[in-house]
Amino acid sequence: MKTTATLSLFLSLSLAACAADDPEKFVPSSDPAPELKGPSNGYTARKTCNPSALRTDLAWYGQNRETLTAWLDEASCANRGYKHNKPPIALFDWDNTVLKNDIGDAITFHLIKNDKVLQPPGADWKQTSQYMTDAGAAALTAACGTDVAPGSPLPTSTNLGCADEMLSMYIDNKTRAGALAFGGHNFRRMEPTYAWTAQLLAGYTEEEVGAMTIAAATPMLSAPIGATQVVGTRTLNGYLRIYDQISDLIHGFHTRGYDVWVITASPNPVVSALSTMVGIPSHKVIGIRQLKDSAGRLTYDFEGCGPVADGDNTMISYVEGKRCWVNKIVYGDTSADAILRRHDPRQHFGAGDSDTDVEFLRDSKYKLMLNRNKKEAMCLAYNNEDNSWLVNPMFIAPKAQQTSLYPCSTTACLDSSGAKVPCRDEQTNVIADQADTVF
Numbered sequence: 001m002k003t004t005a006t007l008s009l010f011l012s013l014s015l016a017a018c019a020a021d022d023p024e025k026f027v028p029s030s031d032p033a034p035e036l037k038g039p040s041n042g043y044t045a046r047k048t049c050n051p052s053a054l055r056t057d058l059a060w061y062g063q064n065r066e067t068l069t070a071w072l073d074e075a076s077c078a079n080r081g082y083k084h085n086k087p088p089i090a091l092f093d094w095d096n097t098v099l100k101n102d103i104g105d106a107i108t109f110h111l112i113k114n115d116k117v118l119q120p121p122g123a124d125w126k127q128t129s130q131y132m133t134d135a136g137a138a139a140l141t142a143a144c145g146t147d148v149a150p151g152s153p154l155p156t157s158t159n160l161g162c163a164d165e166m167l168s169m170y171i172d173n174k175t176r177a178g179a180l181a182f183g184g185h186n187f188r189r190m191e192p193t194y195a196w197t198a199q200l201l202a203g204y205t206e207e208e209v210g211a212m213t214i215a216a217a218t219p220m221l222s223a224p225i226g227a228t229q230v231v232g233t234r235t236l237n238g239y240l241r242i243y244d245q246i247s248d249l250i251h252g253f254h255t256r257g258y259d260v261w262v263i264t265a266s267p268n269p270v271v272s273a274l275s276t277m278v279g280i281p282s283h284k285v286i287g288i289r290q291l292k293d294s295a296g297r298l299t300y301d302f303e304g305c306g307p308v309a310d311g312d313n314t315m316i317s318y319v320e321g322k323r324c325w326v327n328k329i330v331y332g333d334t335s336a337d338a339i340l341r342r343h344d345p346r347q348h349f350g351a352g353d354s355d356t357d358v359e360f361l362r363d364s365k366y367k368l369m370l371n372r373n374k375k376e377a378m379c380l381a382y383n384n385e386d387n388s389w390l391v392n393p394m395f396i397a398p399k400a401q402q403t404s405l406y407p408c409s410t411t412a413c414l415d416s417s418g419a420k421v422p423c424r425d426e427q428t429n430v431i432a433d434q435a436d437t438v439f
Helices: 004-018 064-074 103-113 134-144 160-172 192-199 206-222 244-255 268-272 320-329 355-362 375-383
Strands: 089-092 228-231 234-237 259-267 285-288 290-292 298-302 349-352 366-371 389-393
Touching (some): 064 366, 089 244, 103 160, 103 206, 103 259, 103 268, 134 160, 160 234, 206 268, 244 349, 259 268, 268 285, 285 320, 320 355, 349 355, 355 366, 366 375
Parallel strands (some): 089 349, 259 285, 349 366, 366 389
């Protein structure tokens, strides 16, 4: 049975999906009326305050519903001292937090499956990413050829060797021959394979990307749970779902006057095409943001944040980059210090599922972590510093219990070079190894 959110997408966006092969016909769905906008974020005061209870027919682990309700109510518009011109902030990661599975994967698979990847200038694949290795570029040139004109679609639906080479580099960070595909990056600010999804969208407008996103997501949202698809010669995930519990939680924040945002390491226009499914307007999405050419087409280069200038391409909205982009967009910090933690004001709430989310979550007063057995994330969540973390299993196909302790005291965290290091709390103390107890 389709979820309510999925049915809503079908009703509001089915015509857009039909226009997938003619992206210029795509008309984005209307954003819901803004809730609360103030000096820092453009909100106007909500006239009424009608907090909604979290639905009791949706399962949460243990007492998590009750705890979340208390966190919701703490800064509610129903409270004395609530400031309409400075509403509390709630931040949600998108992939595997709001959405089961990954929309970055979905759009990448769609591009490859439907001949949407455009030949780079001079068939020089290193132009698509400064982190692509010589071996990676050579493998793509050999597999995809040089006959297709720059800016024209590559026939990846029929040239399965080209499709498989792209998939190997994207999924495994290796060529099919086993060579490293991307390297040389800061592991706390960049994931080149995530960035490459955005870079493969170069040459399209944001409106065209929105149309392709709807075309990619619509069948996956209606596919059975566990469904797969074949791209190239690989069998890959073929379904998506909006988590009903998270959609309901977002609604609870909205009815209490919170300013709710998405912070994601997927491309901005991709997530913006879907965020209205959970009542978050597209302008409240913070994802990988690309520079545009004079015709409004996306380029291979990224907007900068904090100490990173436009086109520098060394940081995306990933781990520390998520903090930087929250500080820049939500709090208006365009200085080099945007990469630094904000202690006052802090966002009231953050929700995530992965090591990529840990820095913006640590900046939040309260944190919800969905358990995907990600080591750094689970070390911090189970350590539960200041009694400010909740752990919940994934709502669909939850992970089995990790039987061994998370190696928090030795190797669970990564530094900027990618080395495995101990995880540390807010006082820089090494975190003890943690047992997996919520699954």
